[in-house]
Amino acid sequence: MLDISFAKSVLPQSGAVVLLVAEGETATADMVAALDSATGGAIARAFAAAEFTGKAGSTCVILAPGAGLSRVVAVGLGTHDAITHRTAEAAGGTAAAALMRETQATIAAGGLSCEMAAAVAMGACLKAYRFDRYRTTEKAEDKPRLTRLTVLAADIAVAKSAWAPLKATVDGVFLSRDLVSEPPNVLTPAEMADRCKALESLGLKVEVFGPKEMTKLGFGALMGVAAGSACEPRMVVMSWHGASGSTSKGKKSGKTQPIAFVGKGVTFDTGGISIKPAGGMEDMKWDMAGAGTVVGLMAALAGRKAKVDVVGLVGLVENMPSGTAMRPGDVVTSYSGQTIEVLNTDAEGRLVLADVLYYCQQRFDPKFMIDLATLTGAMIVTLGHEYAGYFSNNDALAAQLYAAGDETGEKLWRMPLADVYDKQLKSEIADMKNITGRPGSAITAAQFIQRFVNGKTWAHLDIAGMAWSSKDTATIPKGATAYGVRLLDRLVSAHYES
C-alpha cells in the first residue's frame, strides 16, 4: 500500500507533482498558476499543445518542466459540478498510473474538499496494487517505484480523519485481491482458513471448522463436493461486534441480531467427475472469490471499527475428480435435511452455499443474509463483465444494494425469482436436483439456493463475471477485482451502523 500523507498547500520544490484540474479551469486550478510562473510558462504551453482542457479521465504529462520538478501530471476531473467521490477516486487512480516511474509525488487536489482529497488517495492506492509475490527474477528497474504520496489539503486533520476508514477499506480490498490471485496449489482450503484466522489481530473472532466437525453437523452437500479432493475442506465463521448496543451494557438487554455475509470458496473448481474442458480451467482458481470478498469485507469492517454486529461465513472446498469423488447420480443429504440429487458435479457452488447458509441462519438468526458466489457461467452470458446479477426476496434490501452499487461503481442488476423457475428443480428421486436445463440457469441456481434460506431476508450476488478483470480500469489493475468489498462496506456504512 502506498504511504499516504496530507500537507498544507505549498508549492513543492522537487520531485513529481499532480495537478487535478476541473474542466475549463486549466488556468485557475489550485497550483496551476504558481507552477506555471515557477516554470516560466511551461505548464500553460504544454496544456495548449496537448489541448488539455480538464475533461474527465484525460491527462497531460510534462517531463522536467523546470523549477526542480521531474514530472508534472495534470489529470482532468470533468466539469466542477459533476465531480463525485467516484470521479475523485478515478483521478487518483489515473494519477498513480502516470507516476509509476517516480518514487514519490505531491498531489494538488484542485481545491477539492478534504473528503474528496481522501477519495483521491484511495483511488491512487487501489490502482497501485500489484500481486508480484511469485516474480523472483524481475529487475528492480522494471518494478513500479511509487511508494509515497503527499496529498495537499486545506485542513490536514479533517483530511486524515476522512482517510482513516478509507485506508481500512483499501486494506480489505487488497486482502481480497491477494486471496483471489494466489495460485490454487498455495491457497488450499486449509491455507485460506489460516489466513482468516490471522485476522484475529484486527479484533475479529474467527472459528474454523474441519471435516470432522462438518460431518458431525451433517453438512452432506458441502462434504460431497470435498469428497474428491486430497485437501481437507474448512468452514470459517468470522464475527465482529461493533454495534454500540453490543457493549457489556447492551448485552444484558438481550441478543443482538447480526447481519450476515456468506461466500462460496471453491479454491479450485475442476468440475469434479463432470470435468470441465482444459482450455481456461486455470481461471477456476478464482472460484473462491465470493469467500475472498467476504473475508476482505470483514477485514475492512473490523479495520475501520464499524459500529455494526456482523458475521461472515465462508465454505472452503476444492472440487476434484478422483476415486473418492462424488458421482453424477449421487444423492446427498444437506444440513437442512433436504436431499439433493447431484446430476452434475460441476454445479458445486450451490451445494457449498446450501449448507453454510442454512447453518448461518440456524445459529445466528441474522437480520438478513447476503451470499456472494462465482456461481454460473450463465450469469456472464447475461450481464457480461459490467454488472453483477443479484436476486433478493426483499425489495428494501434490493434497493439498498442497488444504491450502494451505484455509489461505489460496483454495479448490480436485479434478476427475477419465481415459482416457475423453482419448479424446474424437481427430482425423480430426491427433494431436488442440482441442475436444470440451460435456459435461465443463473436464475434456477438462485432458486436452488433460496430453498436453503427459510424465509429470511436474503440476497444472492452472482459475481462470476466480476471477480476477475482482463482489462485495467482507472482504479482496478487487471486481475482480481475484489468486487463486492466496497459495495457491501458501503451498504453497511449507509444503513446498518449504529
Ligand code: BES
Ligand atoms: N464456478 C463455476 C461458474 C463459473 C464459470 C464462474 C466461469 C466463473 C467463470 C460453477 O461452479 C459452474 O461450474 N457452473 C456451471 C453450472 C452448470 C454445471 C449447471 C456452469 O455455469 O456452467
Ligand code: MN
Ligand atoms: Mn463448477
Ligand code: ZN
Ligand atoms: Zn464453481
